[in-house]
Every structure is written in C-alpha cells, then in structure tokens.
Amino acid sequence: MKKVVWALALLGFTVCGIAAAKETKQSAADLAMAQEMQKKIEELKKELNGTQWQITLTSFGGAKKGRAQEDTLVFQNNQIGLNGFSGKGFKPTNYTLTAPASDKELAVWETMQTSDLEGTLSFRGEWKGEVMRGIISHQKEKEPGEDYTFTSEKRTPIAPIKGIKEGESKNSKSSGTALVSTESQEG
Numbered sequence: 472m473k474k475v476v477w478a479l480a481l482l483g484f485t486v487c488g489i490a491a492a493k494e495t496k497q498s499a500a501d502l503a504m505a506q507e508m509q510k511k512i513e514e515l516k517k518e519l520n521g522t523q524w525q526i527t528l529t530s531f532g533g534a535k536k537g538r539a540q541e542d543t544l545v546f547q548n549n550q551i552g553l554n555g556f557s558g559k560g561f562k563p564t565n566y567t568l569t570a571p572a573s574d575k576e577l578a579v580w581e582t583m584q585t586s587d588l589e590g591t592l593s594f595r596g597e598w599k600g601e602v603m604r605g606i607i608s609h610q611k612e613k614e615p616g617e618d619y620t621f622t623s624e625k626r627t628p629i630a631p632i633k634g635i636k637e638g639e640s641k642n643s644k645s646s647g648t649a650l651v652s653t654e655s656q657e658g
Contacts, residue, residue, distance in 0.1 A: 532618035560586030
C-alpha cells in the first residue's frame with residue numbers, strides 16, 4: 472500500500488512539474504509577445520507624431536446629417552488636435568494607440584477631448600499607410616449628439632513646435648489652432 476501511495480505521489484509531482492514547466496515557457500512567450508507589441512506601438516507613435524491629415528468630416532446623425540466639411544487632424548507632441556474644434560475650447564489630448572495582431576499594418580487610436588462650453592468629443596480612428604478613417608462623436612450637455620465619420624487619403628509631415636515638451640500643448644493665439652502654428656508649417 473505504501474508503494475502505491477509513493478508511486479501516486481511521485482506521479483502527481485511529476486505531472487505538476489511538467490505543467491509548471493509548460494506554464495513558465497508560455498509565460499515567457501507571452502512576455503516576449505507583449506514586449507514586441509509594445510515596441511511596435513512605440514514605432515508607430517513615432518511615425519504618426521509630427522503629421523497632419525486633411526480629413527473630410529461627414530455627419531451621419533443629428534441635425535447636420537449628410538453634411539460634409541473639411542478639417543485637419545494634427546498629431547504633434549504625442550497628442551491629437553482637431554483644428555476646426557480647437558477654437559471651441561477643445562484642447563489637444565494624449566491618445567491611446569493599439570496594433571491588432573491580426574493586421575500588421577493597421578493601427579487604431581482613441582481619445583476624448585472636453586470643452587467647458589461645447590461638451591465632449593470622442594474619437595476612434597484607424598490608420599493604415601496613407602489612409603486614416605474613423606468616427607468622432609460630439610456630445611453637448613442637454614442637446615442631441617452629433618456623429619461624424621472622417622476619411623483622409625494623405626498625411627503631411629509638420630515640424631515640431633519649438634519650446635513645447637512632449638505631453639504639453641500649445642494654444643496658438645493668432646490662428647485658433649491647437650497644435651499647428653505658422654512657425655511649424657514653414658519650410
């Protein structure tokens with residue numbers, strides 16, 4: 472009987488040891504994959520930073536349904552601004568960037584901006600090569616929301632804004648734009 476108990480105990484320890492070894496190998500693989508994904512996201516952020524995108528905003532809900540307007544998305548100092556809304560009190564904000572494993576060329580970004588007078592803007596965009604598309608939702612207090620799709624087929628590089636540290640924003644007094652100044656567009 473003692474031999475059977477010892478045999479079962481030995482078998483149990485062996486099985487647990489094999490399972491632990493597999494779990495350690497899996498954890499190391501998961502860690503390596505997470506580190507690789509983080510590196511890819513940092514590279515994508517560097518590529519996106521310092522660009523502006525001429526976009527067409529088209530309302531698909533609310534009072535302005537079907538109306539299209541031109542605007543500019545600006546990625547500068549690791550923040551995003553929408554020029555047409557910066558004059559309404561929406562300041563540039565940081566954004567989250569993810570890279571789905573299923574598509575190595577696709578990047579997805581999201582952010583929210585608030586204005587004391589104009590409410591909240593929620594953004595979600597997809598970027599692949601020279602194409603940017605997404606949705607912007609504008610919610611005002613006690614008013615129906617306005618939802619937009621946006622598309623762009625081309626990005627334009629812009630120069631860094633001098634004297635601005637990463638994570639800070641610039642509010643241009645003359646143009647009403649948040650991240651683009653005449654200095655940054657020259658050259």
